Amino acid sequence: NAGVTQTPKFQVLKTGQSMTLQCAQDMNHEYMSWYRQDPGMGLRLIHYSVGAGITDQGEVPNGYNVSRSTTEDFPLRLLSAAPSQTSVYFCASSYSRRSGRVGGELFFGEGSRLTVL
Amino acid sequence: AQSVTQLGSHVSVSEGALVLLRCNYSSSVPPYLFWYVQYPNQGLQLLLKYTSAATLVKGINGFEAEFKKSETSFHLTKPSAHMSDAAEYFCAVSPTGTASKLTFGTGTRLQVTL
Numbered sequence: 001n002a003g004v005t006q007t008p009k010f011q012v013l014k015t016g017q018s019m020t021l022q023c024a025q026d027m028n029h030e031y032m033s034w035y036r037q038d039p040g041m042g043l044r045l046i047h048y049s050v051g052a053g054i055t056d057q058g059e060v061p062n063g064y065n066v067s068r069s070t071t072e073d074f075p076l077r078l079l080s081a082a083p084s085q086t087s088v089y090f091c092a093s094s095y096s097r098r099s100g101r102v103g104g105e106l107f108f109g110e111g112s113r114l115t116v117l
Numbered sequence: 118a119q120s121v122t123q124l125g126s127h128v129s130v131s132e133g134a135l136v137l138l139r140c141n142y143s144s145s146v147p148p149y150l151f152w153y154v155q156y157p158n159q160g161l162q163l164l165l166k167y168t169s170a171a172t173l174v175k176g177i178n179g180f181e182a183e184f185k186k187s188e189t190s191f192h193l194t195k196p197s198a199h200m201s202d203a204a205e206y207f208c209a210v211s212p213t214g215t216a217s218k219l220t221f222g223t224g225t226r227l228q229v230t231l
Contacts, residue, residue, distance in 0.1 A: 004160070031216050031217070033216065033217070040126070040223055041223060042207060042221040042222055042223040042224055043161075043207070043221040044221075045217070045219075048216070048217045050217070056217070058217070090160055090161070092160075092161075092216075094216040104149050104151055104166065104209070104211040104214055104215070104216055104219050105151070105163050105166060105216075106153075106161070106163070106216055106219070108160030108161045108162065109160050110158075110159055110160045111158075111159070111160055
């Protein structure tokens with residue numbers, strides 16, 4: 001099983017450039033999410049989705065957009081990159097509560113390291 | 118709102134020694150608690166979870182954690198450390214078992230020395 005696949009693994013951007021981080025999962029999970037990981041701050045939720053066509057903001061959504069047109073894919077867009085967005089980004093998926101299984105068990109991709117100059 | 122406090126951002130133990138990583142939580146409702154492990158340059162993976170069944174939870178790689186409501190703690194232990202245990206460990210709490218309500222601690226980096 002591929003699980004959760006993120007691309008690219010590394011990216012360097014200049015301030016003001018835009019880009020999309022791709023995330024795909026093959027586990028038929030309804031829940032998908034994006035986190036950023038910064039030293040000493042743990043993981044912070046950016047955006048999440050509980051199913052195709054449904055997205056919502058997390059703790060740190062500013063500067064990021066998402067969409068969910070299919071169950072499998074959940075891309076994260078940076079419209080105008082800023083140095084404060086230098087971070088490691090993780091996509092994670094999970095079961096929905098409708099499945100009867102407990103949420104909180106997240107399945108993570110390997111991360112995308114983004115540097116904004 | 119819930120929160121998680123991990124005491125000690127770095128812990129160093131000798132190979133074969135007891136591993137103890139501390140986690141205290143606050144939650145207004147009975148919590149679901151998790152420990153995740155992150156190896157270098159990898160994503161996080163679930164180590165174990167507490168979902169209101171047995172208070173002593175066993176996970177992968179010989180780790181276990183005990184839910185103590187009176188102490189609002191969920192400390193992670195392993196009787197004998199191995200070099201391969203060197204990683205960063207995150208405690209997390211969700212008040213409803215909902216992934217979108219998951220709050221992570223700031224992590225504890227475990228170093229294992231010979």
